[in-house]
Amino acid sequence: MSNNAELATFTGWAATAPKAPLEPLSYDPGPLGAEEVEIAVEYCGICHSDQSMIDNEWGNARYPFIPGHEVVGTIVRLGEQARGLKLGQRVGIGWYKGSCMHCGSCMEGSHQLCRSVKPTIVGSHGGFADRLRSHWAWAVPLPDGLDPALVGPLFCAGSTVFSPLLEFDIKPTDRVGVVGIGGLGHLALRFLNAWGCEVTAFTSSLNKQDEARRLGAHKVVASTDSAAMKAIAGTLDFLLVTASADLDWQALIATLRGKGRLHFVGIVPSAIPVHVFNLIPQQKSLSGSPVGSPSTMATMLEFCARHQILPQVEQFPMSQVNAAIDHLRSGKARYRVVLDASK
Numbered sequence: 001m002s003n004n005a006e007l008a009t010f011t012g013w014a015a016t017a018p019k020a021p022l023e024p025l026s027y028d029p030g031p032l033g034a035e036e037v038e039i040a041v042e043y044c045g046i047c048h049s050d051q052s053m054i055d056n057e058w059g060n061a062r063y064p065f066i067p068g069h070e071v072v073g074t075i076v077r078l079g080e081q082a083r084g085l086k087l088g089q090r091v092g093i094g095w096y097k098g099s100c101m102h103c104g105s106c107m108e109g110s111h112q113l114c115r116s117v118k119p120t121i122v123g124s125h126g127g128f129a130d131r132l133r134s135h136w137a138w139a140v141p142l143p144d145g146l147d148p149a150l151v152g153p154l155f156c157a158g159s160t161v162f163s164p165l166l167e168f169d170i171k172p173t174d175r176v177g178v179v180g181i182g183g184l185g186h187l188a189l190r191f192l193n194a195w196g197c198e199v200t201a202f203t204s205s206l207n208k209q210d211e212a213r214r215l216g217a218h219k220v221v222a223s224t225d226s227a228a229m230k231a232i233a234g235t236l237d238f239l240l241v242t243a244s245a246d247l248d249w250q251a252l253i254a255t256l257r258g259k260g261r262l263h264f265v266g267i268v269p270s271a272i273p274v275h276v277f278n279l280i281p282q283q284k285s286l287s288g289s290p291v292g293s294p295s296t297m298a299t300m301l302e303f304c305a306r307h308q309i310l311p312q313v314e315q316f317p318m319s320q321v322n323a324a325i326d327h328l329r330s331g332k333a334r335y336r337v338v339l340d341a342s343k
């Protein structure tokens with residue numbers, strides 16, 4: 001173990017008020033916890049949740065606040081009780097950076113469901129910075145063969161759409177729909193295509209049709225086209241909602257076959273008005289899930305390395321983080337923005 005890399009202060013880019021541009025901020029991280037690791041940040045993706053936190057959309061932001069939770073870097077310090085990791089090893093840290101490690105959820109490997117799970121950017125500073133710490137279990141090693149400059153978004157967006165494939169035992173023979181083609185949806189299309197499923201992309205307009213096919217969709221349906229929606233009624237096994245808009249949920253549920261599931265990973269703004277008669281006769285389900293566990297993330301990374309699945313990203317120097325956030329706010333990001341901490 002070496003303290004050569006110890007920094008007295010960490011420096012990052014902080015919002016000082018809701019919707020404010022980010023400004024440089026140095027802070028004292030305190031002593032390294034026994035079970036913590038410290039990483040030198042190389043890259044950090046920008047997620048819509050970063051924007052929501054900067055804007056205090058969920059009411060839990062405290063300022064100043066450094067966003068960033070799609071972090072890739074190398075380990076520069078290991079706490080005395082950190083396990084399974086080496087100095088210099090490249091890892092990623094996502095939406096969560098710690099959990100209690102002893103509750104039922106943690107003990108069964110569902111650390112992401114721990115009641116005291118620690119979000120990386122709620123109540124502490126995140127990865128738009130030179131350094132970040134996490135519990136060792138939540139620093140997930142990168143396998144060889146994945147470009148570290150592109151991989152960051154897998155740790156939040158990627159694990160969010162990959163986890164349901166394992167949780168709900170999606171089979172290669174399944175017909176799966178993906179609603180919304182953005183940061184999450186474009187990865188879902190790539191995963192499901194490599195998984196072997198027949199993949200249908202649902203978009204608000206058919207403008208994105210060619211793009212959806214390029215990303216792995218076999219079929220593209222405009223969710224506003226009621227004739228097209230009727231034509232696929234009763235055909236899908238699983239429908240993954242990555243969109244963040246209110247949609248015609250009854251029409252989407254009607255595309256499911258018996259025992260089909262409408263599953264939410266995108267934060268849609270309003271409550272979902274569904275009568276149980278839409279669920280009971282065909283034994284359909286509604287559900288939602290957060291990011292994956294550390295073990296699910298490791299499985300996802302192995303799958304991504306095998307099939308060379310990476311997010312489609314646009315890169316910005318971290319010194320131009322405000323331009324990068326403006327680009328995200330404009331809705332023009334295709335499909336994820338990644339900050340390079342060396343620039």
Ligand SMILES: [Zn+2]
Nearest residue numbers: 047049156157
């Ligand atoms: Zn995120």
Ligand SMILES: [Zn+2]
Nearest residue numbers: 100103106114
């Ligand atoms: Zn726990």
